[in-house]
Amino acid sequence: MAPTDTDPDIWHTTACILCSINCGIEVKLDGGRFARIRGDKAHPTSQGYTCEKALRLDHYQSSRDRLTSPLRRRADGTFEEIDWDTAITEIAERLAHVRDTHGGETIFYYGGGGQGNHLGGGFGAATRAALGSTYSSNALAQEKTGEFWVDGQLFGRPRCHTTPDLDHAEVAVFVGKNPWQSHGFPRARTIRKAIANDPGRTMIVIDPRRSETAELADLHLQVRPGTDAWCLAALLTVLVEEDLLDHAFLDKHIRGLDELLAALGTVDIAAACARAGVDEALVRDAARRIAAAGSVAILEDLGIQQAPHSTLNSYLEKLLFVLTGNFAKPGTMNIHTRMASLGGGGGGRGATRVSPVTGSRIITGLVSGAVIPDEILTDHPNRFRAMVIESANPAHSLPDSARMREALAALDTVVVIDVAFTETARCADYVLPAASQYEKWEATFFTLEFPGNAFHLRRPLLEPLPGTLPEPEIHRRLVRALGAITDADLDPLHEAAANGRVAYADAFLRVLGERPDLARLAPVVLYETLGPTLPDGEAVTAAVWGLAQTCFLAYPESVRRAGFADGNALFDAILASPSGVVFTLDEFADTWRRIDHADGRINVAVDDLLPELRGLATEPEPAIVDEYPFVLSAGERRSSTANTIYRDPTWRKKDADGALRMSPADATRIGIERGERVCVTTKRGAVEAVVEITDTMQPGHISLPNGLGIDYPEADGGRVRHGVPTNELTASEDRDWFAGTPWHKHVRARVELVPA
Numbered sequence: 053m054a055p056t057d058t059d060p061d062i063w064h065t066t067a068c069i070l071c072s073i074n075c076g077i078e079v080k081l082d083g084g085r086f087a088r089i090r091g092d093k094a095h096p097t098s099q100g101y102t103c104e105k106a107l108r109l110d111h112y113q114s115s116r117d118r119l120t121s122p123l124r125r126r127a128d129g130t131f132e133e134i135d136w137d138t139a140i141t142e143i144a145e146r147l148a149h150v151r152d153t154h155g156g157e158t159i160f161y162y163g164g165g166g167q168g169n170h171l172g173g174g175f176g177a178a179t180r181a182a183l184g185s186t187y188s189s190n191a192l193a194q195e196k197t198g199e200f201w202v203d204g205q206l207f208g209r210p211r212c213h214t215t216p217d218l219d220h221a222e223v224a225v226f227v228g229k230n231p232w233q234s235h236g237f238p239r240a241r242t243i244r245k246a247i248a249n250d251p252g253r254t255m256i257v258i259d260p261r262r263s264e265t266a267e268l269a270d271l272h273l274q275v276r277p278g279t280d281a282w283c284l285a286a287l288l289t290v291l292v293e294e295d296l297l298d299h300a301f302l303d304k305h306i307r308g309l310d311e312l313l314a315a316l317g318t319v320d321i322a323a324a325c326a327r328a329g330v331d332e333a334l335v336r337d338a339a340r341r342i343a344a345a346g347s348v349a350i351l352e353d354l355g356i357q358q359a360p361h362s363t364l365n366s367y368l369e370k371l372l373f374v375l376t377g378n379f380a381k382p383g384t385m386n387i388h389t390r391m392a393s394l395g396g397g398g399g400g401r402g403a404t405r406v407s408p409v410t411g412s413r414i415i416t417g418l419v420s421g422a423v424i425p426d427e428i429l430t431d432h433p434n435r436f437r438a439m440v441i442e443s444a445n446p447a448h449s450l451p452d453s454a455r456m457r458e459a460l461a462a463l464d465t466v467v468v469i470d471v472a473f474t475e476t477a478r479c480a481d482y483v484l485p486a487a488s489q490y491e492k493w494e495a496t497f498f499t500l501e502f503p504g505n506a507f508h509l510r511r512p513l514l515e516p517l518p519g520t521l522p523e524p525e526i527h528r529r530l531v532r533a534l535g536a537i538t539d540a541d542l543d544p545l546h547e548a549a550a551n552g553r554v555a556y557a558d559a560f561l562r563v564l565g566e567r568p569d570l571a572r573l574a575p576v577v578l579y580e581t582l583g584p585t586l587p588d589g590e591a592v593t594a595a596v597w598g599l600a601q602t603c604f605l606a607y608p609e610s611v612r613r614a615g616f617a618d619g620n621a622l623f624d625a626i627l628a629s630p631s632g633v634v635f636t637l638d639e640f641a642d643t644w645r646r647i648d649h650a651d652g653r654i655n656v657a658v659d660d661l662l663p664e665l666r667g668l669a670t671e672p673e674p675a676i677v678d679e680y681p682f683v684l685s686a687g688e689r690r691s692s693t694a695n696t697i698y699r700d701p702t703w704r705k706k707d708a709d710g711a712l713r714m715s716p717a718d719a720t721r722i723g724i725e726r727g728e729r730v731c732v733t734t735k736r737g738a739v740e741a742v743v744e745i746t747d748t749m750q751p752g753h754i755s756l757p758n759g760l761g762i763d764y765p766e767a768d769g770g771r772v773r774h775g776v777p778t779n780e781l782t783a784s785e786d787r788d789w790f791a792g793t794p795w796h797k798h799v800r801a802r803v804e805l806v807p808a
């Protein structure tokens with residue numbers, strides 16, 4: 053690996069790794085530390101924008117919690133350092149034993165990349181193939197799988213994901229989304245301010261909290277927690293009742309309208325508004341504004357995806373833009389290209405696979421995170437027996453952490469690949485230390501833009517910390533140790549690579565066509581054969597050559613419009629563009645070409661969800677149990693929270709321990725003052741937190757921030773937990789009936805003062 057120049061006067065291009073936007077940044081180095089950070093104006097999507105969080109990335113790179121040696125668990129539960137050869141050999145032997153005894157499908161893979169590191173996860177697919185591991189999951193199965201499934205029903209396949217053109221929308225609608233803090237689209241704060249400052253544009257927010265975005269909204273539908281479905285159903289029904297639908301669009305482009313209208317006919321607008329706690333006049337205003345606008349873009353997020361009726365919520369949200377014809381044109385919703393899939397494979401038309409024990413739907417190849425313990429803690433013969441966990445922290449991030457820890461302890465073998473000694477690493481049998489995201493070639497596959505979609509391959513800024521390896525090299529060694537590839541297998545490809553990329557491409561397609569077993573190991577095959585022909589230190593980027601070829605095959609016209617004649621030209625441009633490159637340039641008509649139903653129409657009658665929609669009218673109010681009178685949002689994104697790769701708590705300048713937010717009315721009612729300590733109790737656990745009293749919360753609603761409750765080493769070596777680990781409070785059975793997404797935003801709780 054060739055690090056870049058460490059001259060302190062040079063700005064190095066890379067990206068922020070704290071959220072899915074991955075803004076381009078420039079960094080000045082001081083030895084191994086990040087001395088200065090600024091936005092990269094040459095980045096195609098962020099264009100110099102960053103939020104304040106990126107400026108503290110040295111807390112990630114220089115964290116005290118970095119691992120520097122493979123670790124093996126001793127019989128007494130402590131860990132010992134071992135060398136890499138021993139670690140790889142033993143892990144391969146143990147996983148091969150599980151495979152040969154119980155079947156490779158009992159080896160479960162979790163993770164494969166956080167917000168900034170997906171390249172290594174691609175190589176993880178090769179290790180999975182070598183093991184015969186067929187089940188996997190990652191964070192998307194806690195958030196987006198319901199939405200992806202709805203995309204599949206409406207537009208043909210889950211990969212038909214729509215992205216909002218908020219930059220040009222006359223009306224922007226945010227549903228369960230606070231882009232001021234959780235972004236979700238490039239230059240989020242700049243665009244949000246532009247909409248708010250333009251009298252010709254309108255911002256509509258549906259959120260139980262008066263968030264920073266709701267503060268600037270023209271219309272804030274402040275729903276009661278957990279009632280988004282009623283609010284969205286009321287909006288849709290107003291469109292029907294007041295004849296605000298785009299009939300010309302509907303006649304030409306959709307099917308299933310009669311079934312949908314019949315279901316919406318069961319919605320009593322006044323009753324639905326009352327259930328949601330929103331003024332009917334405000335709902336009617338919002339519906340009329342959406343219908344009258346020249347363009348509407350809508351963005352949904354975890355506020356509805358991790359709450360009751362979450363898959364139905366996504367369906368109703370998407371119907372808002374479909375029924376008003378806000379699709380396939382500027383300022384609306386469009387289906388984007390992608391450089392690679394973020395799921396676990398299987399982007400088919402429906403969710404036909406199910407998990408082996410609980411029979412839970414597998415959507416875009418991902419098992420619901422909430423059912424993982426149930427897939428392990430059983431005597432079912434097909435239960436998961438081993439896990440490989442990569443760049444993920446399920447013992448902290450999945451619901452019911454205590455049960456997840458119990459599940460990990462019940463497995464035959466747990467292997468964790470990570471930069472830090474995480475909460476999950478502490479449950480492992482082996483821990484393999486990875487190089488940081490700034491010590492290797494990296495990329496993310498959050499390529500969600502339209503019409504110009506960008507991909508950013510990031511160069512290493514620093515040498516890997518001694519004792520660590522980049523994930524591609526870890527997987528290469530595991531695949532080799534498992535005997536899945538021999539030198540003889542690769543000889544024809546080595547020979548072809550010596551004759552140039554055209555010859556290599558022909559040989560690659562021929563050899564992998566003849567050898568499906570090698571095709572499943574493609575990232576490692578490319579790394580070992582094409583990699584050595586690339587400039588020094590760039591061997592791992594051979595996998596990106598493969599992605600560039602498949603991208604060109606999938607979107608030839610869009611890639612050509614972006615200026616690249618073929619996959620090789622695209623690959624060269626990716627390597628030559630340290631700030632990232634626009635890899636596809638679409639026309640709005642491309643959105644229609646990507647509809648994957650045979651008739652090219654949008655299907656608005658989603659049979660699996662129509663009964664749930666009809667059932668809203670008669671669904672009883674949940675009884676508020678005296679024991680748990682509050683609804684807790686367990687994991688609110690704030691200015692002082694990011695994801696858990698920021699383990700060093702000193703990056704936070706305020707709200708160090710992550711306060712529990714509560715309304716003034718509730719605080720008065722139970723006699724709590726600002727700054728006092730309270731105990732938050734749910735049916736699953738109890739934690740202590742400091743209270744912040746704020747009128748942004750409505751009575752009965754409380755919130756705790758995401759990403760806290762991390763144990764971090766003190767200077768003297770001891771570990772201290774900072775903040776509340778919210779998943780000590782959540783329960784895995786509280787999840788969406790369809791997609792299995794957990795209700796992190798809707799946890800019944802009580803709050804009691806902790807005596808001084």
Ligand code: SF4
Binds near residue numbers: 069070073101235
């Ligand atoms: S946290 Fe997200 S929005 Fe903020 S700088 Fe990083 S990538 Fe950009």
